[in-house]
Amino acid sequence: MxxxxxxxxxxxxxxxxxxxxxxxxxxxxxxxxxxxxxxxxxxxxxxxxxxxxxxxxxxxxxxxxxxxxxxxxxxxxxEVFDLMTKWIERYREQAEERYRRLDSVLAAMDDQDRDEGAAS
Amino acid sequence: MxxxxxxxxxxxxxxxxxxxxxxxxxxxxxxxxxxxxxxxxxxxxxxxxxxxxxxxxxxxxxxxxxxxxxxxxxxxxxEVFDLMTKWIERYREQAEERYRRLDSVLAAMDDQDRDEGAAS
DNA sequence: GTTGTGCTCAACCAGATGGTTGAGCAAGGA
DNA sequence: TCCTTGCTCAACCATCTGGTTGAGCACAAC
Structure with a gap:
């Protein structure tokens, strides 16, 4: 490879x-x-x-x-700077993407908490 | 410092x-x-x-x-990625800026060559 | 309390790294 | 032709690095 x-x-x-x-x-x-x-x-x-x-x-x-x-x-x-930038940006974006997903999961859990709270 | x-x-x-x-x-x-x-x-x-x-x-x-x-x-x-990106981008930009200046110098020299060529 | 799990600390080793000095090469200038 | 300048190569040294094994600590589970 x-x-x-x-x-x-x-x-x-x-x-x-x-x-x-x-x-x-x-x-x-x-x-x-x-x-x-x-x-x-x-x-x-x-x-x-x-x-x-x-x-x-x-x-x-x-x-x-x-x-x-x-x-x-x-x-x-x-041009070599590009090589580094690419590597860094790739993982930075992945990390940020994950945080976004995590945020929405937390928000969803929060919603559910509130729903459950309302139901009790 | x-x-x-x-x-x-x-x-x-x-x-x-x-x-x-x-x-x-x-x-x-x-x-x-x-x-x-x-x-x-x-x-x-x-x-x-x-x-x-x-x-x-x-x-x-x-x-x-x-x-x-x-x-x-x-x-x-x-967040540490930012530190690296900043360093890299700073010098990349300086280098590119220099190339732009160099290009315009070369272009100017080229113009002059052409002028001189026309004058001869 | 004893045992097991997850991990770190300490000591050691081979090889890489960043510095030194001494020798020497390649090209321009006398 | 010989000298000087600009640089590299080779050998050496101290320290750092990435790996190992063995010991041991902290917490959970029994």
């Missing part, structure tokens, strides 16, 4: 965004592409650590890297 | 959902509350492992647990 691959993808995306530094990098990249060292300047870690973070983001498909001489400009792949 | 706490919260939420078993538990809970052993029946792990997963979900605020005799019914806290 293709679902296993999608689940794996989703795991990598959520896992990538579980780190505040990487979330910040994503935020930074919405303002435009940046090189590794430009990105790294904002964080108090080695360039190698920055490079590792970018690899995680790249493996999750959140980011792509091209080549410009020695530089490796990083580009945000915003 | 309250932002540090929110970032921490967001990290816990994303991290909790990075695990496919926990995502599945959340999916399962949109259908209604369940006890620990009911949830655990679907997975090939010990009850203690299930309990640990639920603790992670609870710490992230995705789930709450009450008490019913020996049972600990698990309840989905769907």
């Amino acid at each position: 293709a679902d296993a691959a999608e689940s794996d993808r989703l795991s990598r995306v959520f896992s990538a965004l579980a780190d505040p530094t990487r979330r910040d990098m994503v935020a930074r990249l919405t303002a435009g592409d940046a090189t590794v060292s430009e990105l790294g300047a904002s964080y108090d870690v080695s360039l190698q650590a920055v490079s590792k973070h970018l690899k995680v983001l790249e493996d999750a498909g959140l980011v792509s890297r091209s080549r410009d001489a020695q530089r490796r400009p990083v580009h945000l792949e915003a | 309250a932002d540090a706490a929110e970032s921490d919260r967001l990290s816990r939420v994303f991290s909790a959902l990075a695990d496919p078993t926990r995502r599945d538990m959340v999916a399962r809970l949109t259908a209604g509350d369940a006890t620990v052993s009911e949830l655990g029946a679907s997975y090939d792990v010990s009850l203690q492992a299930v309990s640990k997963h639920l603790k992670v979900l609870e710490d992230a605020g995705l789930v709450s647990r009450s008490r019913d005799a020996q049972r600990r019914p698990v309840h989905l806290e769907a």
